[in-house]
Amino acid sequence: MGEYKMPERNERQIERILDLASRLEGKKRWRVSELADYYGVYRSTIYDDLRILTRICFIRNENGRWWIEPGGNPLPISFTAEEARALLIALNACPISVAPPFEKYLKSALNKLERPLELLLQEAMRSVDKVSIKVKSGNNYESVERFFAILERAVEEQRSVIALYQAGGKQEPLKHKLDPYAIFFRREDWYLAAYAHLAEDIGFFKIIRFKDVQLTDEKFEYPPDFNLDERLSLMWELFSGSPMDIKVKIASHKAYLVEEKQRHSTQEIVERLPDGSVIIKVHVPKEEFSWWVLSLGPAAEILEPPELREEFKTIAEEMLKMYS
Known part of the structure; x- marks a missing residue:
């Protein structure tokens, strides 16, 4: 697909996010790879879309599958330009539009129609861009995209990975054997929850800090008692330890x-x-x-x-x- 570029904030992304929110509300629980194939974009682009949606919707993620809980999507119905224009004309022409007690509420409805739904997403995008920890310009974007793909596949297929990971403040990366459990969004960045064989414990790894990730043929069992939400609730930030x-x-x-x-x-x-x-x-x-x-x-x-x-x-x- 050529050189990877950071996603641009444009109308195409807004349309995709609106459709994505609707799709995630269905019965199907989606893999990021499936969504990337469906929309014809990189996996990291879908992760960027999900990051924006988390500002608006209650999104769930379990075993590498994503969905929106019933009632977790507060996005209102999006009208086409023609539909919105027709409603505006009808409401403005209606005699009760200037008669109390309807005037106040009809004016509110008109304001919502005149304020496109896209503005809501644009505000969420600006909010994300202000506080997000961006991938530094020196990083290899194609590698980050590849790591997302490998780690997502490892979660889906329950396969171990061999990875080089450079923790914050460390001069050199450390080689790890990891059993990936989940990819999740926390504190304005994407992380991998995985069992680290070196530490013999579950750890959290910032995805942009991986220097290399290789998928192995070795399978692992997903622990039945592992609950990501519960584990995160016990942590102050994202460091491991007793x-x-x-x-x-x-x-x-x-x-x-x-x-x-x-x-x-x-x-x-x-x-x-x-x-x-x-x-x-x-x-x-x-x-x-x-x-x-x-x-x-x-x-x-x-x-x-x-x-x-x-x-x-x-x-x-x-x-x-x-x-x-």
Whole structure:
């Protein structure tokens, strides 16, 4: 299909997304490969469309198949230009259009007809483009597209892959044998949930960080007790590790971060102090939560457990030496 290019925001994509939303509402649960073949586009283009739809619809993904739950598509019916024009003329010509109590509601209906449905999708596209973590210009787009295809096939056929993956902050990629369970969208990017044989645990891998992916003939069994939604609900971000009970004091000027938003299912405010600061308790993996605490600087203080507090004390001492 030639050189891969980043998808453009155009009328063709809007039309495809509208049709995609309707298609996903049907009884069939679709593979990305099937949708890519149907629309004649790259798999990564379909993933981009799905990413936009997640801003509007409640999309489900299980075993590599995608669908919209009944009632999960709030997109209104899309009228053709001719249909909308006919309705506008009819409503404007109707005598009751200027008579209360109908005037208010008919004006609202007219505004919706004059404001094309496409604008709703354009707003979602702009929102996605503002916050998305883009593939850097130096990356090989064709490789990213190929990795999507291989990983999706691995999920569908329950086949292991051998992959080179460069984790954030690492200088060199690491070779992994992975059993891919699911491809999902989280925190503005696409990830693979897979059993990592090296770590002997389930991990999450950002797809744009793969340097190479090779499909093997080795089959694996999908664990019957694996539930992606449940596993993600237990995580603060997307780091792996055993969860532990952690208690943190948040300064008053940052307390809103945990007061306005339930950032984790186990998050609990256990004490409010006179100066406006709060003490929270969470049950999360240490590694991922530590990154968040460090990002708050002196506004966050680890209280428990003692061993984690000691680790943060060491970090603070080393930083003090660095800036002294």
